[in-house]
Amino acid sequence: MDFVFQDLDMTALINEAVKENSPFATTHKNTLRFEHPDLPLNVSADFNRTKQVMANLISNACKYSDPETEVLIKAEQLDGKVIVYIQNRGPGIPENFKPLMFQAFSQADSSDTRAKGGTGLGLNITKQIVSRHQGEIGFESAPDGITVFWFTYPSNDEDDMNDPIAAPNVKRLPRRGKARVLHIEDDLDFAEVVKSGLSKVADVTHAGNLEEARRCIENGNLDMLIVDWSLPDGDAAVLLDDINDRLPNVTVLGLSSDGNRRRDSRVTVNLEKSRTELSTIAEYVSSRVANAS
Known part of the structure; x- marks a missing residue:
């Protein structure tokens, strides 16, 4: 939809x-x-x-x-x-x-x-x-x-939105704007679900393979990457060096069919698609932007 x-x-x-x-x-x-x-x-x-x-x-x-x-x-x-x-x-x-x-x-x-x-x-x-x-x-x-x-x-x-007493559990973005997120995912339907689900907290760009992801990383200007490690043209783990060199302060969130597969200090958290609500991802995104402000 x-x-x-x-x-x-x-x-x-x-x-x-x-x-x-x-x-x-x-x-x-x-x-x-x-x-x-x-x-x-x-x-x-x-x-x-x-x-x-x-x-x-x-x-x-x-x-x-x-x-x-x-x-x-x-x-x-x-x-x-x-x-x-x-x-x-x-x-x-x-x-x-x-x-x-x-x-x-x-x-x-x-x-x-x-x-x-x-x-x-x-x-x-x-x-x-x-x-x-x-x-x-x-x-x-x-x-x-x-x-x-x-x-x-x-x-x-x-x-x-801005009253912590009235709304203690509601994550809100600071005034500087939405998070800039790159979602690396080969499943177009799932990518659209994530983009729509995060629309209140993030501007999401989609990359469906390693080549597209590298171009987006080279352009920079990102707050977070959401990564499905298994892509049609290889393992997205090969991008971690590029990310570390070009975007040293970016947060990397793994979101894949196997949330425990990728172990790397440069990856902040790994989540499993089938067990993760979009609201959980939105909270991570909101927290990242708030900490960066």
Whole structure:
């Protein structure tokens, strides 16, 4: 999925999503109500993908609501995050299905639930979109009662970003700008995921082989290298001497299928792709820029 991040007011976006999804709620004999927060909720987000998140969660709430009930949407800013809640009243989520909620092609295995339709991909896609925004998603559900789905995005509010008491766990870049990162990776899809996932903290340049990587290193002006050691034209370890000569202060982060393979004092940390969240990489990048300022 392509992502275009921009500064948005989540309140305005939710308003638009509620208007667009109200006809769907009507067909299920429900109504939508948005409790507006007092202040704008500023985030850096992809407008269309975030509306996709809202549409998936609102439609899901409507499909599994009791007739003639209200689906309530709330939003707030708390501890450096914007949190959005979608609440409905209905039969609730079966206990044995809760661990499978965000897995692809998952649907609760009752005839009534199956009759609601769908591919079983909506919540899985929703979680992926939220993750690409460095956010979290979850839910709480009671049998024959209230079910609440929620998701978070990092707040883009300047006061909150720079207040260590209000947002102790939120990594922010200093005023000098984004980190300059070279990602050496032959998997184009994974490279695009990393570039999108780091877009808030870094300007990422991609090199798919040793030749491209050498040209980028020669040009200099980098804060960090993220390296997959196995490339089509050789082992990226041969670049370490060039890096050391031309970019002696650059941080080298290994990100490969085998996080323990590369042992070298010039490599700050090695991570395994399948076990590393993009938020972890973003924290390393943010910390590097902060220390360099």
